[in-house]
Every structure is written in C-alpha cells, then in structure tokens.
Amino acid sequence: MDYITDGRLMALNSYENRVYQIGIEDSDPIIAKYYRPERWSDEAILEEHEFCFELANSDLPVVAPLVNEDGLSLFHHGEFRFALYARRGGRTPDIDNLNNLLVLGRLLGRIHLIGATHPFVDRPAIDCQTFGYDPVALVRRKFIPNDLSVAYESLVNDLLSKLDSIFTEAEDLHQIRVHGDCHSGNILWRSDTPHFVDFDDARMAPAVQDIWMLLSGDRERQTAQLVEILEGYAEFYDFRPQELRLIEALRTLRLLHYNGWLAARWDDPAFPRTFTWFNGPRYWEQHILDLREQYAALDEPPLKIFGP
Structure with missing residues (x-):
C-alpha cells in the first residue's frame, strides 16, 4: 500500500x-x-x-x-x-428506538446466516472454560483481598457449577461464528444504516450472544426489545428459542471474563492509569455483590416471547 x-x-x-x-x-x-x-x-x-x-x-x-x-x-x-x-464515521445507535432494533435484528440475522456456514478453526469459543474458569483462576490467584477470599471462592464455585449445568442442559446447543462483542459501542449509525465495527472478539458462540447485549431495562422492556430484534432476525435466520435460557448465563460469563481481562492486563501501565477503580477492596466487595445478583438471576425464568 x-x-x-x-x-x-x-x-x-x-x-x-x-x-x-x-x-x-x-x-x-x-x-x-x-x-x-x-x-x-x-x-x-x-x-x-x-x-x-x-x-x-x-x-x-x-x-x-x-x-x-x-x-x-x-x-x-x-x-x-x-x-x-x-475511516467510517457515525453515531451510537438509539437502541431505545424499537424501529432501530428491528433493523439491527435483520442485519444480525444476515450476519448469522453467513456465520453458520462454517466454523472458526483458530479462534476459541465463548464457553465456561474460556470465559469462566480461566479468568476466575487468574483473579483468585493474584487479586482477591484475603478477607474476601472465602466469600469469593464459595460464590464463584457455586456460580461455575450452575453455569456448567445450564450449558450442559441446553438442548441442541448450536455454535456459529458471531461478532462476540455486539454492544452499541461497536455499532456506528450512519445514513440510516448501522455499521458493525471491531470484530476482534469474534468467536464461536450461540447466536444469542450477539443479541442479549442490545437489551436493557426491566424484564418488560427487554421483552419488547427482544420481540423487535427477533422479528427482523427471523426474516433471514431461524432463532432457537431455547437459547433464551442462556442470556443470564452469558451475562455472568461476560462479567467474570471482564474482570479476568483487567487482571490479565494489569501489568500494562495504561490499565492502572485508566481503570483507577479496579483492584481496591471496595471494588471487590461490589464485584461479589454483582455476582450474587447474577447467581439469583440464573434461577429466574428466561425471557419468553413465544407462545402463551
């Protein structure tokens, strides 16, 4: 060039x-x-x-x-x-606009239609090992304060066991190539069209991995958002409703993985300088509370959009 x-x-x-x-x-x-x-x-x-x-x-x-x-x-x-x-300019999409979610659903359906044609060979999957056990092992080894270690150990052991069960019990778990980090910050809205950027985290995962991060608000609001996304999505690719059970499990894995990512990069001077709130006692206290909330969320019934 x-x-x-x-x-x-x-x-x-x-x-x-x-x-x-x-x-x-x-x-x-x-x-x-x-x-x-x-x-x-x-x-x-x-x-x-x-x-x-x-x-x-x-x-x-x-x-x-x-x-x-x-x-x-x-x-x-x-x-x-x-x-x-x-260079592509654009603005963050307004995902509170249900019409925008319909458009995003159509594009995600087209992306997944192609993503399902063949697997990645050299890129790993989003699963309990890579997004759960591995980051937890790093965090527990170097970062959890001594006075919180018992509470953390007990909680993450229970969490990982429950996550294992959820993924094991998932019927016909189908992994395809996905964006992997499909939140609004990786979508640029320009000329009435969303543009997807930064496929650096693309992996093999259930299709719902690219959908759940577009949901926000209470259960009623998330259900309305999901209906719009899947209405557009279904025009191009079939969604497996059993994957709705995986939303909170994937959210939990992302939370564990995010902390493992920060821990793994802590020797990079840019990280302590930027993420000043990470790795203090108050942070880990809040992290344990967040994990407890997720543990409870895993027992909640999944979002329901099909049938009575």
Missing part, C-alpha cells in the same frame, strides 16, 4: 489493541490497528478478517480491513502486526 501520511496522528480509544487515525495526503484518513502481541495467532487474526470479507462481499455494512495489491490484510513491522481500515 502506497499511502503518504501528512503528519497527523491521533490515538483512538482502545485498550486491548493500539488504534490510530492517520492523516493521508490528498485523501481521507485511515485507521491503523496494531494487535496486542501474543493475544491472537496470525491464523486467528486472518480468520477474523476472512469473516469480515465474507460479510462485506454479501453487502453487509461491516468495516472490513483494507487489502494491498497482493490481497494481504495483515501486515508486519518488526514484532508488530497491524491492519488498516477505511
């Missing part, structure tokens, strides 16, 4: 990778994403890129990597690996 920069460089808000907007002479700026060393293999990164290319080639509004004249999308400079993207 023969880009000539104009000297403008702006760091963008990203902690897992390093992302910059780079000014280009006589052209629009581009985005450079430098991958965190040792997180993903080259093969795993290329699987993410290939998924984006499949979606873009089917006219889905995703921001896929740029390729050079040799068709390459992953580049190396010394020990660093990076990809380049066209």
Whole structure:
C-alpha cells in the first residue's frame, strides 16, 4: 500500500489493541490497528478478517480491513502486526428506538446466516472454560483481598457449577461464528444504516450472544426489545428459542471474563492509569455483590416471547 501520511496522528480509544487515525495526503484518513502481541495467532487474526470479507462481499455494512495489491490484510513491522481500515464515521445507535432494533435484528440475522456456514478453526469459543474458569483462576490467584477470599471462592464455585449445568442442559446447543462483542459501542449509525465495527472478539458462540447485549431495562422492556430484534432476525435466520435460557448465563460469563481481562492486563501501565477503580477492596466487595445478583438471576425464568 502506497499511502503518504501528512503528519497527523491521533490515538483512538482502545485498550486491548493500539488504534490510530492517520492523516493521508490528498485523501481521507485511515485507521491503523496494531494487535496486542501474543493475544491472537496470525491464523486467528486472518480468520477474523476472512469473516469480515465474507460479510462485506454479501453487502453487509461491516468495516472490513483494507487489502494491498497482493490481497494481504495483515501486515508486519518488526514484532508488530497491524491492519488498516477505511475511516467510517457515525453515531451510537438509539437502541431505545424499537424501529432501530428491528433493523439491527435483520442485519444480525444476515450476519448469522453467513456465520453458520462454517466454523472458526483458530479462534476459541465463548464457553465456561474460556470465559469462566480461566479468568476466575487468574483473579483468585493474584487479586482477591484475603478477607474476601472465602466469600469469593464459595460464590464463584457455586456460580461455575450452575453455569456448567445450564450449558450442559441446553438442548441442541448450536455454535456459529458471531461478532462476540455486539454492544452499541461497536455499532456506528450512519445514513440510516448501522455499521458493525471491531470484530476482534469474534468467536464461536450461540447466536444469542450477539443479541442479549442490545437489551436493557426491566424484564418488560427487554421483552419488547427482544420481540423487535427477533422479528427482523427471523426474516433471514431461524432463532432457537431455547437459547433464551442462556442470556443470564452469558451475562455472568461476560462479567467474570471482564474482570479476568483487567487482571490479565494489569501489568500494562495504561490499565492502572485508566481503570483507577479496579483492584481496591471496595471494588471487590461490589464485584461479589454483582455476582450474587447474577447467581439469583440464573434461577429466574428466561425471557419468553413465544407462545402463551
């Protein structure tokens, strides 16, 4: 790629990778994403890129990597690996607008239709091991204060056991390629169309993984939101209603994984500087309370949208 920069460089808000907007002479700026060393293999990164290319080639509004004249999308400079993207502007979608959720549902249905055609080989699944046991092992080893360790140990052991049971009992659990981190911050609304960005967390998971993070509010509100999403979704892909049982389980795994992610990155100076509230006694007290709430939520009946 023969880009000539104009000297403008702006760091963008990203902690897992390093992302910059780079000014280009006589052209629009581009985005450079430098991958965190040792997180993903080259093969795993290329699987993410290939998924984006499949979606873009089917006219889905995703921001896929740029390729050079040799068709390459992953580049190396010394020990660093990076990809380049066209800059896309947009605003965060108003997910309180049910019409917007209908549109998002249609696009997610199309994404999952393609995601289900074949699996990832080099990217892991969202499951109890990678999002539960692994992050808990890291947190308990280095971060839980001594006076909270008994309460934490007892609670996470019960939680992980319950999560194991929920996923084991899930009928016909079907994992497909998903975005994996499909919250409103990874959707840019532009020209009345949502654009999906940042497939860095794409994994194998149940389809509902890309749906539940768009839900908010009380049970009645979440049900109304879910109805709109699935109305659009069903135009392109069949949703398995048994996956509704997994929403609170996936929410719990995300909570455990998020704390494990912060713990794993705590040696990176950017993390203590940014997440100043993490790793104090009051934080872990609140974390235990949050986990107790999730433990109770796992016993609640799932959202119901089909039948009486």
